[in-house]
Amino acid sequence: MRAPPPGTLGEMCGIVGYVGHQDAREVVLEGLRRLEYRGYDSAGMAVVADGALTTAKKAGKLANLEKVLADRPLPAATIGLGHTRWATHGGPTDRNAHPHLSADGSVAVIHNGIIENFAALRAECEHDGVEFASDTDTEVAAHLLAAAYAAAPEGESRLADAMRTVCRRLEGAFTLVASSAAEPDTLVAARRSSPLVVGVGDGEYFLGSDVAAFIAHTREARELGQDQVVEINRDRGVTVTDFDGGSVEPTSYTVDWDAAAAEKGGYDWFMLKEIAEQPQAIADTLLGRLGPQGELALDEVRLSDQELRDIDKIFVVACGTAYHAGLIAKYALEHWTRIPVEVEVASEFRYRDPVLDRSTLVVVISQSGETMDSLMALRHAKDQRARVLAICNANGSTIPRESDAVLYTHAGPEIAVASTKGFLTQLVACYLVGLFLAQVRGMKFEDEIASIVADLRRLPEAVAEVLARMDSVRELGRSLADANTILFLGRHVGFPVALEGALKLKELAYIHAEGFAAGELKHGPIAVIEEGTPVVVIVPSPRSRGSVHGKVVSNIQEVRARGARTIVIAEEGDEDVVPYADHLIRVPRTPTLLAPVVTTVPLQVLACEIAATRGLDVDQPRNLAKSVTVE
Ligand code: M6R
Numbered sequence: 001m002r003a004p005p006p007g008t009l010g011e012m013c014g015i016v017g018y019v020g021h022q023d024a025r026e027v028v029l030e031g032l033r034r035l036e037y038r039g040y041d042s043a044g045m046a047v048v049a050d051g052a053l054t055t056a057k058k059a060g061k062l063a064n065l066e067k068v069l070a071d072r073p074l075p076a077a078t079i080g081l082g083h084t085r086w087a088t089h090g091g092p093t094d095r096n097a098h099p100h101l102s103a104d105g106s107v108a109v110i111h112n113g114i115i116e117n118f119a120a121l122r123a124e125c126e127h128d129g130v131e132f133a134s135d136t137d138t139e140v141a142a143h144l145l146a147a148a149y150a151a152a153p154e155g156e157s158r159l160a161d162a163m164r165t166v167c168r169r170l171e172g173a174f175t176l177v178a179s180s181a182a183e184p185d186t187l188v189a190a191r192r193s194s195p196l197v198v199g200v201g202d203g204e205y206f207l208g209s210d211v212a213a214f215i216a217h218t219r220e221a222r223e224l225g226q227d228q229v230v231e232i233n234r235d236r237g238v239t240v241t242d243f244d245g246g247s248v249e250p251t252s253y254t255v256d257w258d259a260a261a262a263e264k265g266g267y268d269w270f271m272l273k274e275i276a277e278q279p280q281a282i283a284d285t286l287l288g289r290l291g292p293q294g295e296l297a298l299d300e301v302r303l304s305d306q307e308l309r310d311i312d313k314i315f316v317v318a319c320g321t322a323y324h325a326g327l328i329a330k331y332a333l334e335h336w337t338r339i340p341v342e343v344e345v346a347s348e349f350r351y352r353d354p355v356l357d358r359s360t361l362v363v364v365i366s367q368s369g370e371t372m373d374s375l376m377a378l379r380h381a382k383d384q385r386a387r388v389l390a391i392c393n394a395n396g397s398t399i400p401r402e403s404d405a406v407l408y409t410h411a412g413p414e415i416a417v418a419s420t421k422g423f424l425t426q427l428v429a430c431y432l433v434g435l436f437l438a439q440v441r442g443m444k445f446e447d448e449i450a451s452i453v454a455d456l457r458r459l460p461e462a463v464a465e466v467l468a469r470m471d472s473v474r475e476l477g478r479s480l481a482d483a484n485t486i487l488f489l490g491r492h493v494g495f496p497v498a499l500e501g502a503l504k505l506k507e508l509a510y511i512h513a514e515g516f517a518a519g520e521l522k523h524g525p526i527a528v529i530e531e532g533t534p535v536v537v538i539v540p541s542p543r544s545r546g547s548v549h550g551k552v553v554s555n556i557q558e559v560r561a562r563g564a565r566t567i568v569i570a571e572e573g574d575e576d577v578v579p580y581a582d583h584l585i586r587v588p589r590t591p592t593l594l595a596p597v598v599t600t601v602p603l604q605v606l607a608c609e610i611a612a613t614r615g616l617d618v619d620q621p622r623n624l625a626k627s628v629t630v631e
Contacts, residue, residue: 013098013112014038014084015196016213017177017187019232020204024080025073029066031206031213032082034262036062037270037415037619037626038209039086042097045069046108047077048184053108057097061620079184079234081177081207083110086625090135099179100139102146103130109145109178111138112209113194114630116172141166145178157239159188160231167192167229167243173372173629177207185234190243191224194629195370195397198222198230198238198250205232209627210368210394212413216259222250223396253396261412269618271416271508275604276467279460281421282597284410285428286460290453298436301405303387308440311361311387314341317349317377318365319628321419321503322426325365327496329430332593336438336452346373347631350380360386363433367414367422368627369397376631378402391429393422407433416619417626418508420604423500424463427597431456455591459598462588466601469586473602476567476583477609483511486534487525487564488603489518489555491548494538497596501536501603507621508611518555531563536606538599539570539577544592549576556580569599 014035018027028045036043043065044057054074058064062084074080083098090096099108115121118137125143126132132139148162155161159180167176173193180186189196189207199206199214199221206214207230211221222238224230228248231239240248267273291297301308314333316326326343333341339361344354346364356362362381366374369392378399381388390403393411400406409425435452438444480486486505490498498515505513516525518537529535537556542549553576560566560580568581571589578584587598611618 013086013110013209014213015110015112015175015177015207015209016083017081017189017207017232018204019079019185019187019234020201021078022204024077025069027217028080028082029069030216031208032062032084034212034215035209036084037417039084039625040620041087041092042085042094043083044097044099044110045074045080045082046099046179047074047080048179048181049075049077051181051184053101053105053179053181055099055101055108057094057099059092059094059097079179079187081108081110081179081187096134096136098138100134100136100142102142104146106181107142107146107149107178109138109142109176111141111174111176112629113174114172115140115170115174117170121169141170141176144169149180149182156236157231159183159186160229160239160241161245163188163190163229164241164243164245167227175209186231188229188231190229192227193372193375193398195627196224197396198224198232200238205238207232211255212262212415215255215257215262219255219258221253221255221396223253223401224250225401251396256395257412262415269416269608269612271418271420271608271618274414274416274421275601275608277412278421278424278601279464279467281409281411281425282428282463283460284412285425286456287410289432290457296432296436296439296449296453298407298432300407301389301436303389303405305440307387308437310359311339311437312359314339314361314363315349315354315356315381316341316343316363316365317346317374317381319346319371319373321423321500322365322367322374324496324500324503325423325426325430326363327499328427328493328596329363329434331493332431333434333437335593336434337441337443339437346371346377349377356381356384356386358385358387362386362388363391364388364399364403365391365426365430366399367393367411367419367426369394369399370627370629371399372629372631375399375402389433391426391433393425417621417624418504418607423600424597428456428459431594452591455594459590459594462590462598463601465588466598470602470605473585473605474609477606478613480534480606481610481613483534485512485528486536487529488513488515488536488538489521489552489559490515490538491518491552492540492544493593493596494540494552494599497538497599497603498536500600501538501607504604504607505610507624508607508618509614509616510622511610518552521555522558526558526562529559529562529564533564534567535559535564536567536603537569539568539574541571541589541592541595542574542576553577553580569602
C-alpha cells in the first residue's frame, strides 16, 4: 500500500456508474443529485449508445449540467457514468470537468483522488503525440487506458485487463471508473485509498462513492478493498480482482437505511432535517449497547479485555467537527478511566512523530470514514503498532475497515456538508467508549456506570426539548445576519463547544468567528471586543466541578462591560446569568460531561439561520466538500 506524500493535490468528488435495464441518463443524474454534497464545482456524464461514447459536462453546480442536458439530451442508453467535482487540480472549468476522454474518444474516465505521478505520465503521453484537453491529472488515465486496451488480448474482460495494467503504473490515491465504446455492457472501476462501493440490484449494477448514489434502487452492496478492480457487466455481474488479476471475493452487506433517509423530507435544507433527527440518531447510537441493568455491551470492539487493560495512553485523532468531539471526549475519558488522553488534528499527527506503542490506543473519529488526513494518521498509528479504534458513521468505509475495532454511530446518512447529527452521535460514541474502558478496567463501580448510562438514556429527550424551543434562536439568528464577527466563549467541555459553534458559523455563514477558552480572554482576545460585538457564552452548570460557573459569569460581565452583546446559553434554573444576558437561551439540566450534547444544538440552529438569512446555500457552503479525501 502506498501512502500519498504530504501536500499533494487531487480531486474529491462524487462518482456514479450504472449498467442495467433502466434509462442510464436518469439513474446517473439522480445518483449525482444525491452525491452533489461531495463536490459541486462542476459535473458531467457519459453514456454508451450505438457503439459510441457521448459526454456532457459543465462547470458549476449540477443544475448547470441539468440545463445543458435539457437543451442537448444525451442519447438513450442503459449504461452510463457521472461525476460531481471538487476541484483541486485544474480550475473548476468546463474543460476540467469529468468525464475525460482518451484522444480517440474510445474511453471515458471519471476519477476521485490523486494521481501522484501524473506529470511523468503526461510527459510520456505527450511524447507519444497525445494532445491533452484539460489540466487535470485524471486525463492521463483516459489516454493510458485507451493504449492499454488496444494492447490487451481480445476477450471478455479486456477493459478490466487494461484497467489493471494502468493501475499498476499509478501512484497516489484514486477511484477510477471507465467505460469503453467497444464494451457497451461493462463498466470497470478501481480503488486505492479512495471510496467506492458497488450496488447490486435485480439485473442491474451500480457504482458509487457512497451508497447514497444507488440507495433508491438497491440496498445490497459490495465493499471493495484496497488496490482492487471491479467489473460490472450486464450478463456476468460483479467480478473483483486485485491489481494483478487475482480473484477476490468482495464483502457483501445490506445498507441499513432507505432512500427516504437521504431525502429532505419537507425541510428547506438537509441540515435542518439532520438537526431535527438528532434525538433519534442519539437513541439509535445507544440502542443495543446498554444492557438491562445499565451494563455496557460493545461487541463491535474486537480488542480483548487484556488488551484494553494494557492501554496506558489514548490519542484521539480527527478533523474539523470530529476533532471537536475528540476534545470533549478527553474530559470524559480521563475523568472516567484515569488514562491520559491527547487529542490531535489528524493532519498534524503523523508529522510530529508521536510516541506510540502496543499499549497506546488511537481513537480515530470520522463521520465519513474516508477523510484522508484521518486515514493517514490511522495508518501511521498501525505502523507504530498502536491499537486503533474507529468511531465512524459510514458503514464499510475505509477507516473502520482498516481499524482494529469499530464503534459505529447510527446517525443515518449525513448529507449537509456541515456536520450536526454526526457530531452529537460521535460524542455519544465517545462516552460509550469511556464507560466501556472504565468498566473493563474496573475504574468505576457498577452503580456509578449505571447512573451515567441512565443520564445517557435521557439525552434524546433533552435534545428534543432544546429543539422545541428554537424559535427565539432563529429570530436571534436573523438579527445577527449582518454581523462582521461573532465570538464564542466556553470553559471546560464548553470550550470545544465554543470552537464548534465558531466553525459552524464560519463554514455556513462565511462570518469571521472564533471560539475561546473563556479564561484566556483576558490574556489578549478581549482587545477585539467593540461596542455591539456579539459574544456567545456557553455557561457550565452551577453544579459543575470547582467554581468554573462563577468564573464564566464573571467573564460575561467582563465582555459586557466592554460593549459586547451577550448571547448566553445556560441551563434552566441558573439565575446568576440573567442580569448579564442580552439574549438568554435555556437548555435542560444535564450532567456536566454530557452537557455538550445539548449546548451545541442552539449553535447549529443559529449558524443555519444566519446563513439562510444571508441567502447562502446552507447545505453546500462555498469551497467545501463533505468528505475530504485528499491531504
Ligand atoms: O467525515 P469526517 O468526520 O472525517 O469529516 C471531518 C471534517 O472534515 C468535518 O467534520 C468538517 O469539519 C465538517 N464540514 C464540519 O461541519
